Amino acid sequence: MITILTGPPGAGKGTQADLLVERKGFAKLSTGDALRSQIQDGTDIGKKAESFMSSGQLVPDKILLEVLGAELTKRKGTRILLDGYPRNVVQVATLDSLASDFPVTSVVDIQVPKELLVERLCGRRVCGSCGASYHTEFSPPRPDGSCPKCGTMVVQRPDDSEEKAGIRLDVYDNETRPILELYDQRGICRHVDGCGDLESVYQRIDNAISGD
Numbered sequence: 214m215i216t217i218l219t220g221p222p223g224a225g226k227g228t229q230a231d232l233l234v235e236r237k238g239f240a241k242l243s244t245g246d247a248l249r250s251q252i253q254d255g256t257d258i259g260k261k262a263e264s265f266m267s268s269g270q271l272v273p274d275k276i277l278l279e280v281l282g283a284e285l286t287k288r289k290g291t292r293i294l295l296d297g298y299p300r301n302v303v304q305v306a307t308l309d310s311l312a313s314d315f316p317v318t319s320v321v322d323i324q325v326p327k328e329l330l331v332e333r334l335c336g337r338r339v340c341g342s343c344g345a346s347y348h349t350e351f352s353p354p355r356p357d358g359s360c361p362k363c364g365t366m367v368v369q370r371p372d373d374s375e376e377k378a379g380i381r382l383d384v385y386d387n388e389t390r391p392i393l394e395l396y397d398q399r400g401i402c403r404h405v406d407g408c409g410d411l412e413s414v415y416q417r418i419d420n421a422i423s424g425d
């Protein structure tokens with residue numbers, strides 16, 4: 214069974230996914246994390262994906278299919294929380310073709326206004342060692358810039374500059390937003406307000422999926 218977490222870059226998908234894993238026992242599958250790990254490991258997939266990611270564009274569907282297939286198989290039989298896939302109508306069709314093994318039961322769309330998204334993206338800092346995510350204002354790392362969990366210096370993702378954030382938000386509007394209509398037509402899409410503190414947003418998501 215799959216629950217999809219969708220929404221524009223910076224909406225809080227990764228942050229809320231981690232809370233849902235911790236509190237509800239979901240198995241998280243983030244295609245962004247999976248691709249970054251391929252880049253870090255220097256694999257062929259990582260080499261092909263890197264320029265698309267750093268320029269703020271979507272990675273081609275064919276590459277994503279390889280990543281998705283392998284990662285879903287690892288999680289077969291679990292309650293999967295899918296963060297960052299599907300991101301266009303072709304990817305919706307791909308997921309539909311896997312429905313006998315991996316049916317999608319609900320889609321949670323986290324909605325946040327554009328100005329706040331840019332602020333969240335540009336202020337985000339991540340730990341390259343343990344993967345923890347911070348924000349310079351909303352949830353800062355230590356004053357010396359190190360990660361409170363493991364002590365490594367946190368860094369800014371290459372696609373989190375103001376320019377790249379703008380490109381990613383345009384890509385979202387043009388390519389990803391249309392998938393919401395498809396899931397709305399199936400009656401499985403829940404739209405959740407992503408503004409406010411982490412706990413308030415979490416409670417709204419928890420309520421939205423409570424009947425699943």
Ligand code: AP5
Pocket residue numbers: 220221222223224225226227228229244245246248265266267269270271272273277296297298299300304333334336337338346347348349351352372381407408409410411414
């Ligand atoms: P991906 O890693 O999936 O990035 P994204 O979708 O752009 O989403 P983000 O990780 O930027 O944001 P988020 O919603 O997870 O927000 P977060 O919780 O971190 O994808 C990266 C790239 O990979 C893509 O551009 C593409 O190239 C490629 N890719 C991935 N999947 C693909 C696919 N299916 N097809 C093709 N290409 C694909 O929060 C952001 C910040 O806000 C953090 O600092 C956080 O601390 C803060 N924050 C979160 N919630 C709150 C809150 N309530 N209050 C205050 N601050 C908050």
